[in-house]
Amino acid sequence: MASRPSFLVDINGVLYTGNKPIAGAAEAVDFLRDNDYSFRFISNATQSCRATLHKKLKSLGFDIREKELFTAPVATARYIKKTGMKRCFLITTGDVYKDFKKEGIVQTDKRPDHVVIGDAGKGFTYERMNAAFNYILEGADLIAMEKDRYWRSSRGLALCGGPYTAALEYATGIKATLIGKPSRDFLLLALADMNAKPKNTILIGDDLITDIAGAQRAGMRGFLVTSGKHDRKDAKRSVIKPDEVLDSIAGLRGLDLYNKKK
Numbered sequence: 001m002a003s004r005p006s007f008l009v010d011i012n013g014v015l016y017t018g019n020k021p022i023a024g025a026a027e028a029v030d031f032l033r034d035n036d037y038s039f040r041f042i043s044n045a046t047q048s049c050r051a052t053l054h055k056k057l058k059s060l061g062f063d064i065r066e067k068e069l070f071t072a073p074v075a076t077a078r079y080i081k082k083t084g085m086k087r088c089f090l091i092t093t094g095d096v097y098k099d100f101k102k103e104g105i106v107q108t109d110k111r112p113d114h115v116v117i118g119d120a121g122k123g124f125t126y127e128r129m130n131a132a133f134n135y136i137l138e139g140a141d142l143i144a145m146e147k148d149r150y151w152r153s154s155r156g157l158a159l160c161g162g163p164y165t166a167a168l169e170y171a172t173g174i175k176a177t178l179i180g181k182p183s184r185d186f187l188l189l190a191l192a193d194m195n196a197k198p199k200n201t202i203l204i205g206d207d208l209i210t211d212i213a214g215a216q217r218a219g220m221r222g223f224l225v226t227s228g229k230h231d232r233k234d235a236k237r238s239v240i241k242p243d244e245v246l247d248s249i250a251g252l253r254g255l256d257l258y259n260k261k262k
């Protein structure tokens with residue numbers, strides 16, 4: 001008999017786009033909770049700290065607890081703490097630094113141990129990029145909280161941290177350590193947080209590469225929702241084959257989640 005699935009639910013493009021909740025998404029979260037499924041919400045969003053993201057989800061009508069959010073900045077801060085070298089130069093925006101402060105990470109622009117790059121938006125200035133470039137040449141390592149190419153903002157497609165990380169890699173010849181999705185370690189840490197196993201887990205996401213391929217590579221099932229970045233045409237054209245394609249997470253309730261074994 002197939003066992004009861006656990007869920008990793010991507011946030012942006014699955015629960016909301018921009019500042020608008022996706023129709024039926026809040027009810028889908030209630031459905032998971034009411035039926036006692038295990039779940040975590042995962043995100044490569046690096047424009048705000050976890051507490052702020054939690055506030056946003058609450059204001060959009062989602063019944064979600066802060067500890068159910070597993071984000072790339074939180075995972076990155078924990079990773080850095082484990083290295084024992086806590087001096088960082090952050091290329092981030094907004095209040096992301098708070099996730100680092102909470103873990104005792106020190107922000108500095110003097111001989112940092114790590115250059116940490118996220119989706120800094122307007123914070124990607126020439127000065128900061130050039131400072132990061134020099135720190136890496138002087139021995140700092142490069143940590144990417146995400147390497148997404150772009151995302152769908154409320155004003156259309158927008159560049160993420162990936163292109164800027166690639167610029168630093170190109171200039172220095174040093175490859176970044178990726179912490180966020182689709183890093184297998186990130187997904188497995190999120191699973192460990194709820195005691196789940198990859199083969200019983202379904203990842204629901206809107207990105208074929210970051211979500212679906214990442215999930216399948218880590219031994220999970222990947223359900224694509226077309227409410228965000230990628231549509232059914234993208235899925236058809238892609239070599240990545242989602243285990244399900246849904247118009248939105250609201251479609252989860254109509255599925256037989258037990259009998260979808262590959």
Ligand SMILES: [Mg+2]
Binds near residue numbers: 010011013228
């Ligand atoms: Mg997404």
